[in-house]
Amino acid sequence: MSKRWYNEHRRDPWRRKAKSSGYRSRSAYKLIQCQEKFNLIRKGDTILDVGCHPGGWSQVAVELGGDEGRVIGIDIKPCEPIQGVELLVGDITDFGTQEKLMKLLNGEPINSIVSDISPGLTGQYEMDQAISLDLVCLVMDFSLPLLNKGGSFVTKVFQGRGIEAVVEAAKLNFSKVQRFSPVASRNSSSETYLVCKNKLPKPRVKDMDFSIRDFVESSLTEDGFVTDSTESESLDDGKKGFTLHRARDR
């Protein structure tokens, strides 16, 4: 742990604020700031928190959903119990975890999906960004069909290749899509949040028969990058991700 990291960490006002307010993470303020700007969550909502560990966003979701609301949190890492939150441990991209969630929901639609999902970072920005992009697409493909008409969706994304295509794909499904960087995101951070409001009753494309992941993958290919799914499947530590290569003939 470097001295610089320690000093920045100690001085971080959001960390101090989170500690004194009883939030488990400074990230809690990122969701609070998204909510202040876009009014995503309403009292009584059923809310899904994807990548919820250690629980800051879930705590905020419980406050916003109120006594009539329901909050379900999922993460690969187990969380300490959070009052008012039903916690699932598992990989959201894994069929078994998805089945557990469906069972818990028992047909009840979700009103708001909040996802701060982030892969374990390797420090190699291009690779981390590609893995995160893939995760975001997989989360959207699985969870958007569970979201009620009029529902909202917010996800962390890392700036870089493929983000424009994710925004375009989101616009097929929501009436309002915007990128937003809460002040609680560190100045140096390349993270931003994709905020989608008012899910449309049907996607704008008639009989949409492609996934968001396919849409983003073909956009990356068109832009001169090819994705190699064989290599991405062989990533260890359960890491998934678009593997980007500059197309040789460009």
Ligand SMILES: C[S@@+](CC[C@H](N)C(=O)[O-])C[C@H]1O[C@@H](n2cnc3c(N)ncnc32)[C@H](O)[C@@H]1O
């Ligand atoms: C930045 S943290 C979330 C912090 C949280 N919003 C909070 O306020 O406490 C990102 C989380 O995403 C989780 N994650 C990454 N990949 C995942 C996956 N495939 N399925 C479920 N959770 C995942 C990580 O384990 C990590 O806890």
